[in-house]
Amino acid sequence: xxxxxxxxxxxxxxxxxxxxxxxxxxxxxxxxxxxxxxxxxxxxxxxxxxxxxxxxxxxxxxxxxxxxxxxxxxxxxxxxxxxxxxxxxxxxxxxxxxxxxxxxxxxxx
Amino acid sequence: xxxxxxxxxxxxxxxxxxxxxxxxxxxxxxxxxxxxxxxxxxxxxxxxxxxxxxxxxxxxxxxxxxxxxxxxxxxxxxxxxxxxxxxxxxxxxxxxxxxxxxxxxxxxxxxxx
Numbered sequence: 001x002x003x004x005x006x007x008x009x010x011x012x013x014x015x016x017x018x019x020x021x022x023x024x025x026x027x028x029x030x031x032x033x034x035x036x037x038x039x040x041x042x043x044x045x046x047x048x049x050x051x052x053x054x055x056x057x058x059x060x061x062x063x064x065x066x067x068x069x070x071x072x073x074x075x076x077x078x079x080x081x082x083x084x085x086x087x088x089x090x091x092x093x094x095x096x097x098x099x100x101x102x103x104x105x106x107x108x109x
Numbered sequence: 110x111x112x113x114x115x116x117x118x119x120x121x122x123x124x125x126x127x128x129x130x131x132x133x134x135x136x137x138x139x140x141x142x143x144x145x146x147x148x149x150x151x152x153x154x155x156x157x158x159x160x161x162x163x164x165x166x167x168x169x170x171x172x173x174x175x176x177x178x179x180x181x182x183x184x185x186x187x188x189x190x191x192x193x194x195x196x197x198x199x200x201x202x203x204x205x206x207x208x209x210x211x212x213x214x215x216x217x218x219x220x221x222x
Contacts (some may be wrong), residue, residue, distance in 0.1 A: 002196065005166060032208075034210065038152070039127060040147075040217070041114075041198060041218075042215050042216070043200045043202075043213035043214050043215045043216050044152060044200070044202075044213045046210040046212055046213075048124075049210060070221065087152075094206075094207030094208045095157065095165055095207070096142070096154035096167070097144075097152075097154065097156060098154065099144075099149065099151050099152040099153070101151060
């Protein structure tokens with residue numbers, strides 16, 4: 001699976017959009033981009049995934065660049081409960097998830 | 110919304126003892142996984158299970174580990190003779206199909222004394 005690069009930490013003001021970037025320059029054509037988050041020591045929570053089109057669900061939006069070498073997770077109106085470690089993971093259609101260190105997002109009041 | 114449930118939430122065991130961690134995956138899911146996270150470290154894949162067989166396992170998943178789906182609802186991870194370094198959070202996950210998102214439980218904290 002392709003390696004991903006994320007900033008170690010980010011802050012965001014409550015109510016504002018949180019934009020979390022991820023680089024995956026070695027992504028293959030059959031690999032999806034997945035986003036998970038982990039709040040404190042709870043289990044990772046699935047957020048969203050995509051192949052090449054932008055995706056939106058009730059939690060977030062995923063913007064994937066045309067060359068697929070990077071993506072951005074957008075939380076449109078961040079709340080204090082969105083404070084978590086966010087993981088960008090690239091993988092082919094099945095198999096294990098390989099977690100990196102992720103981005104610690106802190107939403108500030 | 111259906112969820113993966115894990116029991117117990119915290120297990121304390123003496124080194125050398127056997128431990129069984131239990132998981133109830135989401136009911137219509139066919140693929141099952143175990144991951145672990147040592148305190149302060151990354152989440153690590155242990156094993157995946159489909160159609161009553163291990164489909165993939167990591168180097169961590171050695172002969173001390175085994176998995177089983179004893180009935181139609183439970184999925185268990187057994188550690189035969191625990192070591193101090195087995196202390197970690199153990200997460201179970203399931204997915205409907207192999208390529209679909211994995212949904213995680215809240216984990217079992219295993220403490221080996």
